[in-house]
Amino acid sequence: MIVVKDLVRRYGTHTAVDRLSFTAQPGEIVGLLGPNGAGKTTTMRILTGFLPPTAGSVQVGGFDVQTDSLEVRRRVGYLPERVPVYPDMTVRGYVLFWARLRGVPRPAAAVEAVLKRFDLLDRQHKLVRSLSKGLRQRLGLAQALVHNPPVVILDEPTIGIDPGQVIEVREVVKSLRQEHTVLFSSHILSEVEQVCDRVVILHRGRMVAAGTPEVLGRQMKPGTHLYVALGGKAPAEIKKLLQKLDGVHTVREQGAGFVISSHGERDQRAAVTALSARHGLPLLELRPIELSLEDIFLTLLEKG
Amino acid sequence: MLTIWIIFRREVAQYFASPLAYLIAAAFLLLTGITFNNDVALSITVKPVEPALIPDLLAEIMVLIAPLLTMRLLAEEHREGTVELLLTAPIADSSIVIGKFLSAWAYFTFLLALTLLYQFILVNISQPDIAHTIAAYLGIWLYGGATLAVGLLFSATTENQILAAFLSLITLLVLYFGDSAGQIVANLDVAAILFNLTLRGHYAPSFSIGVVRAEDVVYYAGVMAVALFIAIRLLESKRWRG
Ligand SMILES: Nc1ncnc2c1ncn2[C@@H]1O[C@H](COP(=O)(O)OP(=O)(O)OP(=O)(O)O)[C@@H](O)[C@H]1O
Ligand SMILES: [Mg+2]
Numbered sequence: 414m415i416v417v418k419d420l421v422r423r424y425g426t427h428t429a430v431d432r433l434s435f436t437a438q439p440g441e442i443v444g445l446l447g448p449n450g451a452g453k454t455t456t457m458r459i460l461t462g463f464l465p466p467t468a469g470s471v472q473v474g475g476f477d478v479q480t481d482s483l484e485v486r487r488r489v490g491y492l493p494e495r496v497p498v499y500p501d502m503t504v505r506g507y508v509l510f511w512a513r514l515r516g517v518p519r520p521a522a523a524v525e526a527v528l529k530r531f532d533l534l535d536r537q538h539k540l541v542r543s544l545s546k547g548l549r550q551r552l553g554l555a556q557a558l559v560h561n562p563p564v565v566i567l568d569e570p571t572i573g574i575d576p577g578q579v580i581e582v583r584e585v586v587k588s589l590r591q592e593h594t595v596l597f598s599s600h601i602l603s604e605v606e607q608v609c610d611r612v613v614i615l616h617r618g619r620m621v622a623a624g625t626p627e628v629l630g631r632q633m634k635p636g637t638h639l640y641v642a643l644g645g646k647a648p649a650e651i652k653k654l655l656q657k658l659d660g661v662h663t664v665r666e667q668g669a670g671f672v673i674s675s676h677g678e679r680d681q682r683a684a685v686t687a688l689s690a691r692h693g694l695p696l697l698e699l700r701p702i703e704l705s706l707e708d709i710f711l712t713l714l715e716k717g
Numbered sequence: 718m719l720t721i722w723i724i725f726r727r728e729v730a731q732y733f734a735s736p737l738a739y740l741i742a743a744a745f746l747l748l749t750g751i752t753f754n755n756d757v758a759l760s761i762t763v764k765p766v767e768p769a770l771i772p773d774l775l776a777e778i779m780v781l782i783a784p785l786l787t788m789r790l791l792a793e794e795h796r797e798g799t800v801e802l803l804l805t806a807p808i809a810d811s812s813i814v815i816g817k818f819l820s821a822w823a824y825f826t827f828l829l830a831l832t833l834l835y836q837f838i839l840v841n842i843s844q845p846d847i848a849h850t851i852a853a854y855l856g857i858w859l860y861g862g863a864t865l866a867v868g869l870l871f872s873a874t875t876e877n878q879i880l881a882a883f884l885s886l887i888t889l890l891v892l893y894f895g896d897s898a899g900q901i902v903a904n905l906d907v908a909a910i911l912f913n914l915t916l917r918g919h920y921a922p923s924f925s926i927g928v929v930r931a932e933d934v935v936y937y938a939g940v941m942a943v944a945l946f947i948a949i950r951l952l953e954s955k956r957w958r959g
Binding site for chain 2: 458461462463464465483484486487489491493495496497498499500501502506510511513514515516556
């Protein structure tokens with residue numbers, strides 16, 4: 414459904430997307446994961462026909478975004494990063510406008526259905542300006558889906574809304590899997606893991622990794638990291654003890670305790686509790702640490 | 718065609734929901750009303766009624782009104798980011814600009830139609846030169862369309878409405894008073910050419926005195942076409958700038 418090949422996009426001399434290639438099949442949710450400035454929005458804007466590529470080819474539903482832009486635009490539903498609204502329109506009027514503009518055959522019925530789906534029906538006569546951020550996000554989704562497009566492109570749809578709404582939006586995205594090809598961007602690793610069938614990881618415009626979340630998860634977590642706080646002895650001595658644990662390669666002081674990193678999939682928690690029992694040191698704290706996305710990118714880049 | 722109509726309808730509804738548009742309508746009626754009242758009062762004793770009175774007044778104040786009526790049209794789309802959805806909808810860029818332009822022109826036509834009330838009063842109290850009045854109204858209708866097209870053009874250049882209004886005001890002032898430069902160079906030929914390039918140069922010597930000339934119609938149509946063409950290009954350039 415989506416075929417991106419050697420896509421390059423420059424802004425002046427700055428290369429925002431650099432030789433990016435990936436595909437998305439019908440019924441698949443593909444995640445674009447990357448930190449700020451990775452090129453997620455730029456890629457999506459090219460797929461929606463908003464920006465032309467500098468080089469490379471992009472096809473949506475078999476149509477080229479440059480030569481058959483209108484055909485591509487007919488097949489895409491798009492939610493930009495910052496939900497674009499007409500503050501002075503009513504909720505219903507807003508969705509109806511986009512439905513009509515995209516040539517929906519029976520716009521009123523389509524709007525009713527989509528408002529119902531996003532639980533906006535009781536607010537349909539309210540002005541868009543009066544909606545909270547979370548409701549605006551739902552309105553943005555309603556707008557993107559009202560014409561039932563085969564391809565749905567959502568640019569960081571969970572950003573800036575409260576945790577309850579985040580879960581809701583993720584559920585909506587997952588529910589799109591049956592009927593649509595979905596491209597979903599995020600800078601939150603765990604979110605992409607939960608929602609997507611496949612992930613493309615971008616960093617500074619380049620693809621640094623791609624695959625299913627499980628495979629990537631393993632690749633991306635080189636070893637495990639634990640936060641350990643032990644009492645009863647001077648920190649220097651504790652550090653020495655921890656360093657002697659089998660498989661541990663670095664021990665770093667952090668706050669009142671240490672972060673220990675070990676190779677591979679090895680879980681050091683048992684070893685740490687054994688250590689504490691053996692030396693009679695009270696175990697104050699022991700928890701695994703999630704690597705930040707930045708750390709993961711750094712490791713990926715070091716590897717590649 | 719259909720998409721122009723869909724855009725047009727939304728924009729017209731926005732005009733009738735906008736406090737600024739009502740404020741403009743009120744100022745419009747107040748100014749034309751006072752002028753009309755004075756003229757009718759004079760016509761009792763001093764001189765006959767002026768058939769092109771209202772259009773003549775509008776020729777001056779459109780320089781101010783057109784920027785206010787059009788500043789929002791594209792600048793707001795840029796600021797709110799809705800331009801991204803418009804440009805990714807399966808529609809031609811030109812229909813966005815044309816639909817918006819027609820909505821502004823329709824709103825102006827509505828304001829103009831309100832002033833017909835004065836003409837009805839005149840018909841009842843005296844014998845105005847109706848053909849003259851109709852020519853003047855046709856002229857100001859085209860003239861208004863041209864100023865609105867210029868306003869829309871500048872609305873496409875920025876996301877700041879005030880800036881858009883300011884730029885189009887300056888441009889319209891130049892287009893209106895531009896022939897004064899001819900007086901400075903004190904050359905009659907240059908002055909005549911410059912006068913023929915200005916907005917009022919195609920209104921004052923013709924429509925205003927009840928004469929309809931093809932060249933004037935072509936001039937205003939030309940201004941509209943050029944301004945809209947540039948506005949469409951500016952909108953398209955959004956695609957390149959991102
Ligand atoms: N219109 C533009 N003009 C110039 N440079 C731009 C423009 N838009 C984006 N860029 C640059 O291109 C790079 C990629 O930006 P992009 O917005 O695609 O990243 P992103 O992954 O969406 O980031 P974020 O997580 O912040 O949304 C950035 O370095 C950005 O500064
Ligand atoms: Mg972005």
